[in-house]
Amino acid sequence: MSQHDHLLQQLCGTDAETFKRAQDLIYTVNAKTSQGSGHSLRYPTGLPAACALIASEQLKNTTVELESARANACLKKPEFTKCLDDVRAALADVASSSPSNQRQTRSGNSNKASYQSLVEKYRTPYGGMFLSWCVKAELRYFELGKGINIARENPKIKYGIFNWVCKILKVDTAAFIRDIGPGYDNARNSVATTMDTYCKSIRDAIKAESKQPVDATRISPRKTTAKRALRELPSKDSPKKPKLSPAPQDDEAIAAGPSTQVSAMPTPSPRKSPTKVTIREPDMRQKTAALDSDVEMTGVETPRRARAPEHSTSAFISSSPTRPSTRQSTRREPTPQLPPSPVVDTEDMDVDDFVDHEYNPLPPRRFRPVFLDLHQWNAPDPYFSINKHTRIKG
Template sequence: MHSSDMSQTSHGAIYRRDTRLATRCPLIRHSIMAPPPTDQILRDLCSKPETLEKARSIMRRAKAKTGPGSGYEMGHAAIGLSAICAYLASLELDNGDVNETMAQITSCLAPRTFAQCLNTVRTALASSSSDTRSKVKYEDLIAIHKVLKGDLVAGWMDEAEETLLKSGEVRVKTRADETLVKCAVFYWTVQLLSLARIKPDHLTKPYSIEPDDFHDVVEVLNDVCLVVSDRIRVEVDRLKASARQVKTKQAAVPAATPSQMLATSKLLAKAATPSKPSLKRSLPTPSITEPESVSPSKRRVAFVPKADGGDALPQTPAKRRRVAMASAPISSVSEASTRAPSSSVPADDEVATPTVVPLPVASTSSVATPRRGTRRSVNEPEAPASQVLEEQQEPSDDENEEDREDEGLSRSKHFRTPFIDRGQWFSRDPKIERECKMAETYKQKMVAVHGHPLARLRPAFDWKTATPAAISS
């Protein structure tokens, strides 16, 4: 029966044997059994109270600075953090309470791994001390966490801190203690303001504060600062009541009726958008001496009305005028061109007439769109009326020929040379053309120096008899 029990519980016997071995040596006990709490390891290593307190302080800072995402993660080697903190505390106090060999054996790490972790913890603590050098201020915390009414809230925090320190429940000795009190007072105040979005982790992690110490200070504030908390609640209720009154006054203003809103919108639209002047208002007022403006591409022809009041041809129908002309308007260009060939007045009489009607300058306010310019310039100087009439009555042969030539030279806008698409089949590659020119030049140089290699095979040509000569042997 004893043998069967041993066979069935062989692993249990081995476990009991290892347990008995662990109870004999405390150092082996740490490596075989489950790791004890952190504070227990510090108590086993530190024999002096001051070393233990210093090790606990370093342990809190090291945990915050070597956690996940801090950049100083220790991984599986974090099991030796307690021994490393105890050794660092002994070094800072310089009392020789914990030596490096004892700390390395207790940490259950290899000597090389222990040295690497020791350097990592030292670097993390150095960065922590450099980060906490600057003094924490309530104004900075209010700006970081975006708390409204910053000046008023900062006054409440100063009053709460003063009450806490006067009570004697908390003593500030170091910069870390001051940071702890500042963060605790800030958290206590924002909780009275019902700002649930601000959590304790938002204050403990950035400043490497132990959560237990943080909550202890907050509890002390709840017990000591009762008068301050009542005053803060009364002030908050007053601010909320004033905000409700403002909203009620805004809601009490009667809303405008739809008809009033429509009338207001019409007035605003009329004031914002001025009416555009009509086309008739923008046109200049016609006068007797200024005829109706025509297209700038048309050439004006001046003429002199008949002095004897002879029979005139009937007027051709013209475009309907936009504005009524005066009682004695000047005839249009088309009337002058129609009347000129059939006029019975000789050219000599018209040349003798000195009266010439001045042509008006085209108004800049004309709205007619200019047409495509003709071959003859529009801005060329105009001849007197008599000369124009002579040219129209007796056109010369040279002018007729020029007109025919102009008509023959006129091309369509989309004129295209015939067979232009077939030119590509008669062209060669530019590179080949360059090479052929170079080869031809080289051939001419060689022929000039050595002569043509086939010259003796070509029959000589007698230019006098125009017959090929015999080839000389």
């Protein structure tokens, strides 16, 4: 039992023939409106009611009426009309593509024509919507009692309806009229006159619906993300390259001029740190006197006293001048002597005086014999020992 059978039973009642025809139409429309078939069903809930109504029309009975079918589909009148048009267009496409469903005319003419072939040949706009309008106009034409003695597959009806719809949509039909020849001019004019006289509502509906697909399928402009500009690599002459601001300098350093000591020493970087303190060297007279007094007073120096000020002044002060040879320097000593440290003007340098603290040895570590606790636990109880000796003597 199909999922639509209960709806078909409500519409068809006891009419088994209409019920069976509606089931076949539902199966055909589902296959024709599947994905990739070229047809779509805008309101699938109205499919059973639309197929039951079309089956009743094909069998020419009054089992299913338009209002009862719309009420069964629970759709508004415009929505059910669109659903009915989609179903008719899908069925018309199936009928035109199936050779078993095409019949010859009563006059014996075997010319075959279909709206699908005409749409594909002349590339009319709107696609499936154009096909549904042709089918709707044809059904209305036969409802008026016109073309009773002519089969529906007769090219005269097909060409007349196709030409009338093209005129409504203002489609160029020069190639179409040239291809079919002058033998169908009377039929085209007759169909066009009848439709213009009795089917003004269909003509207005086609004009109104022809504007809807354009609005519905109009693609809203997407906001594309702005492309980021590629970063330009800074070059020598690039105007976007930031200029380096000149480093601040001390007023004293500018007034004193370049130092011979700094120019003699290799510098790792051309930039000068603004916080670097310039050390002024003592005069040569004071330096020589200080060195001579240092040689006479210090005597033999140990490495321990000469190690402290070495790291703080060796980076700023150049090597001392040649030391005069003395009696102590000519003698060979078992231990090498280090050069005496030069005297630095401590008034200009903010360096703490080196304080030589006496070496304080660490306190001796506490010694605890190994297994000392075993002597405590293994020792016998003195009271028990005294009593034991007393008992033995007694």
